[in-house]
Amino acid sequence: MMLNCLILGEIPNGFQNLERFINDTSFTFLAEHCQSFNDALPILETEAIHLLFAGNPPANQLAHHEEQHDLRILVLSYPDNNPYPFFVCHEEVLFPYLTYEAFYNTVHRLYNIIDMEGQETIPPRTADHFMLRCDNRYEKIIYDDLRYLEVVDNHIILHTKDSQITTTEKLDWIMAQLPLNAFMHVHRWYVVGFRYIDHLAEDHVYIGTARIPLSRNIGQELERRYKKRWQKS
Template sequence: MMLNCLILGDIPNGFQNLKRFINDTSFTFLAQHCQSFDAAMPFLDTATIHLIFAGAPPPQPETLFTEEQTSMSVLVLSYPDNNPYPFYVCHEEVLFPHLTYEAFYNLVYRFYNIINMEGQQTIPPRTTDHFMIRCENHYEKIKYEDLRYLEVMDDHILLHTKDQKIATREKLDWIMAQLPLSEFMHVHRWYVVGFHHIDQLEEDHLYIGSIRIPVSRNIQPEIEKRYKKRW
């Protein structure tokens, strides 16, 4: 099981290593860093985020010279079927700088055991092995395990599966919200790849079969870490 993490807001002083801690831990995955709650909602609505590390909101002009934030909250989410809202916060802890890797690991390992072993805080597993996507005047069934990569074109998106290419005019954000966050990654402006289908990872590109896919420079360090713990 992988704990999908989301950072919300600015990272306060003393927590600069948080992203590295998440990436260096074998059972945690940084799904996204969002500056606002509105930007985070597409990910929260997918029922796949386990932990939110809530930092500071972007500073306003009148608060630029006030005392800096010295703490950070970590929220554990739950997605019960009978809840009127998409999720609720079932646990919260406050973190103080300077956060060491040992303290971080002990914290997330404790949450991992709670989520994995005790049913009340477990995020429901996906009930299907596929999602449905609209293609012109019909819908196509896409199995997660068959989806190799997505290619963004001028006016549509191509989904490359093991056996076919499927064109859709759905937005990329919507498609990403249907995918398991720990198994797919937006590696380039025009490409999203499935980690289990990567055959070779190079400095600025990767291969899925014989297809060469570029990798953005700022994504390279993260994809290397994710690639190593894809199984």
């Protein structure tokens, strides 16, 4: 499982490496860095964020607050009957000048708190599709038909079983619509659907004739998830 992360507020002094730590860890993905809760709410409402890193309020709001030097990490869940967009099921405080080893140990421990396939924190989806804006129209994207996504310049191409669909929507938004146990962000420019992987190698996968590169250190996690749920017997 890839843990989707969101940073809220300004990163406090001593945590300048936080974004790099998230990007360098094979099982964490930085979905967005939002300055305000209002900016973050649409992403939180997609029920796709596992870890929320809560930093300082924006600089113009610090006048009436004493500057903070710690960083809170929240584990989010989405109960079926919760009246709010999310529920904080676990919270910890991180301290300044965090080493990568300490960061890794923390998020790895939280990874084990969360159900390995996301079923405890993310309710099962009832729909088999999502609607995607493409210029002045909307396309119905059926999850089971989506083979892989490719970022090309300022567009994203969705490769389905029967066609290619181009959109200018952000990749992070599209990722938030996808079932976490069926798709994985394997490279800066690619997201793959497990059911369509034909060959898996150390630094690339094949989906049909398309050779898709893998980011450094992500191959082992991809192989684990693929074999657990999608490898043909």
